[in-house]
Amino acid sequence: MTTAGRRVLPVLDDTPVDHAAAAAAFNADEARVDWHDTALWFMREKRDHAVDLVAEWEDLRELASRIKEHTLSRLDDYLVEFETAATANGVHVHWARDAEEHNRIVHRILEERSVRFLVKSKSMLTEECGLNAYLEQRGLDVVDTDLGERIVQLRHEHPSHIVMPASHLTKEEIGETFAEHLGTPVGGSDPDMLTAAARVHLREKFLAAHAALTGVNFALAETGGVVVCTNEGNADLGMALAPVHIASMGIEKLIPGVVELPVFLRMLARSATGQRVTVYTSHIHRPLPGQELHFVIVDNGRSAQLARPDFWRSLKCIRCGACINTCPVYRRSGGYSYSATIPGPIGSILSPGIDLAKYSTLPFASTLCGSCTAVCPVKIDLDTQLYRWRQIAMDAGLSSRQKRVGARVGALFLTSRPALMFAGRVLRMMQRLLPRAAMRRLSGAWGQDRDLPVPPRESFSAWYQSRRHSGGPHDRA
């Protein structure tokens, strides 16, 4: 993969995504694909080891799924309960219908307090909203403090993974970036050395920041508090030091109360990285003395997704990334091939709801193997939803001409027995007579890296008929 060129923020560009073409570009470097595939599968294996130690895992999944479905089924009530409790706790609660409104609210808070310098911890929502660019255009200095996010920010890139933002980069590439920006030795690529350099660099930022923005993992309706989970301590340093703390959250982060919280906390880190729990699980209920605390509640297309009977369950997602790590397509096509804020299976069921024309190829970026559904801690039926989006994309005429014609021709043969029998005979003959190279061309993308199987002499039907009349082994009864 090339490292040159600035990446345009996906949400600001409505060119239709051609996942297959982007995946083909990623696949040009086979050694790199293998490296990426192995690294991501390693996370999946760590998840499996952690999950195997929890006897009640399946019970937790079922509970988590039902809690989220319950919450979503009366989400407006829970949001009001949350707002009431948070306001009583001294928190300023803001509501944003879309990305633009979210960015405007955050900017206004910062501007009114003359904040010039903001530190941020991991927040996929602000990526989705394009907050950094919005604030930078208005003269603010924004520093992402999660190590992976800082790496991609220095490179003018965007996260390629929701849990490990820089998992597409080798340590040598990160070493080059740090040598350029942080003054580490040229050619140095030791992760300990690089992390130590980032520690020094970011500590200055934490101490100098006028405001801290964090994401939210869970919001408790009952108590009006939010929970933020991190490993590095960056969210905690930001919010412990800055006089203004802004927490941005999608409406789907709500859960009813404290009794539900451990169900999710027990599964989040195990699913994400194979840890039993993240290093920091921070509960924020009131501003610290001398501090201001703001919660910004964002819709940005979520209520539209909630209204879709086939897709509202996608909002159960807790952003663990397990579906991404296990996905055979993601592992071999890379996070950027999706050109979406959230890549992988979960992104491919969320993104078409935001812009079907732009993201219509993403539901096809799947083998429908169902591995994502099997590892999802909140039991989202990812493969079913991917399949459903395919049907919608086809019906909307958004698939390629080749695919549409192929499906129509395929339907002709599959609905007529004589036509199917005839086609089978022709194809078996072609496969025997034509050279392999010609068949490969005819078998489309599938055949590019595969040989067609050796054709049988006759159809199954013919084989069966002949056995039946000659008294085969199954006729004895």
Add this chain to the structure above:
Amino acid sequence: MTARDAMLAAIRAARPEAVPRPDVRAAVAAFPAIVDLGGAFRAAAEAAAARVISGRRADAAALIASSFSGGGRHVSALDDTTVGSTRQLPHSFDDVELFVCEAELGVAENGAVWLPLSRLRHRSAVVLAQHVMVLLDRSRIVGNMHDAYTIIDVARDAFGAFVAGPSKTADIEQALVIGAHGPKSLTILMLD
């Protein structure tokens, strides 16, 4: 219509058919219990890269002194008479080498300790300090996170955190590095 009312109206119009709230308490009551709480806690905390030292409550002061050889500025929430963190700017803990505090409880399944603001006194010290030492009464170890949340009152303090091990990252080629932005070490003194 305000953004708030528009959002609530859109959500109300969109929300699916009511799904009942599951009875979490009843469900988790049937989960298997951990028998050796102290042993399980130690194993889980060590897996999270914490150091666990057992001792007696009466020897706590001596244990703290003998368990940290580094010099520099030490701050302890145990014998600090300033209430809350109002007296000092949070940034003033930037040069702290060792921060000592006592946990309200520990969790055997994951090695996490619960540190509410009232125990920390200084919110920033626990992340700014280079090294952190946490006292934990062995009798305050519970089995799993469900047990923990039935005991703690999360909304009592402005802030509270479960902390499991020192800060860490694996953002560079999944190589685990201990000591990301926060403490480089976490020592737990498990006291009888």
